[in-house]
Amino acid sequence: MNTESDKVEKGMGFGIGGGLLYRIMMYVLLILFALFFLLPLVWMVVTAIKPFEEWLMPNWIPIHPTLDNFRSILDDPTLPVGRWFLNSLIIAVIFTVSILIIDSLAGYAYARLEFKGRNLLFGLLLATLVMPGIMFLIPNFITIARLGWIGTFQGVIVPGLSGVFGVFFMRQFFLSIPKELEEAAYIEGASEFRAFISIVLPLSQGALATLAIITFLDSWNSFLWPLLVVGNVREMQTLPVGLATLQGQYTFDYGKLMAGAVIMTLPVMVLFLLLQRYIIQSIAMTGLKG
Known part of the structure; x- marks a missing residue:
């Protein structure tokens, strides 16, 4: 016989299968949020090590990285x-x-x-x-x-x-x-x-x-x-x-x-x-x- 807490968890999708799905969704959302905040920092560093010829190129990895800047x-x-x-x-x-x-x-x-x-x-x-x-x-x-x-x-x-x-x-x-x-x-x-x-x-x-x-x-x-x-x-x-x-x-x-x-x-x-x-x-x- 299921307890009241078990019924609540299953109703919210937090059973065995629902709990796994919930954790996966949370990890995906957290990764997306992390990328959202990290991408500007990564682009800043990438642009800082790009030579003059590559400043306006939309490449994430510099072709000729340099510390000249x-x-x-x-x-x-x-x-x-x-x-x-x-x-x-x-x-x-x-x-x-x-x-x-x-x-x-x-x-x-x-x-x-x-x-x-x-x-x-x-x-x-x-x-x-x-x-x-x-x-x-x-x-x-x-x-x-x-x-x-x-x-x-x-x-x-x-x-x-x-x-x-x-x-x-x-x-x-x-x-x-x-x-x-x-x-x-x-x-x-x-x-x-x-x-x-x-x-x-x-x-x-x-x-x-x-x-x-x-x-x-x-x-x-x-x-x-x-x-x-x-x-x-x-x-x-x-x-x-x-x-x-x-x-x-x-x-x-x-x-x-x-x-x-x-x-x-x-x-x-x-x-x-x-x-x-x-x-x-x-x-x-x-x-x-x-």
Whole structure:
């Protein structure tokens, strides 16, 4: 006699035969999705190693593969790609670390601390999420201009530290952590800050890793704000701003553009590979009940 669960599984097509068919369909869909996202990356790499004569040829395997495109942008004294790369890396790392510190502290305050007007202030913060970032472009530029920060790293980094998404993200994660863990630390004589450092943060590695990737990617790919702040200072340009100079008004150097895009993509891929374990752990923990 079949149980109710067996009937449900068979009704949904999850019997022995249906389960196999379901798994096959899922694998096929996952492979198709993977190809959909990987093909642009593959085409970028392929174009980067194509010689000039093959740029517009629709072949996926270069007939005469070459690294001349990489050599031309790395050896050209008028294109300080190494300096641009270092500038982007410095800005992205400082920005990411600062966001993790500020947003984790602010998120914990809104999640755990009781103070007058907390909910009102948090509601006002959330209201700013619906405002387009372009609204703050001119006020921020005027502010850093008066501070004398045009053409500097702090001019690129500081205005972005007021972002609200990270505060909201960390607050929601902290709310999912049982408060009893911190109360046990209070009984042992720990302060709120000690409980935050010793208990809450170690449990938040997945959330911090996720926020780090989002923040690093946002800073690394940022174009408009760095263009306004350091666009006229060649040595202070970031990689996206510098690579944009390879695109002329009437001509496109596809080989150099794709070679630069490959160089620009590598740090993000390395960061994701280093932190993906924590992200998977964070996703898995969200399904735990207790």
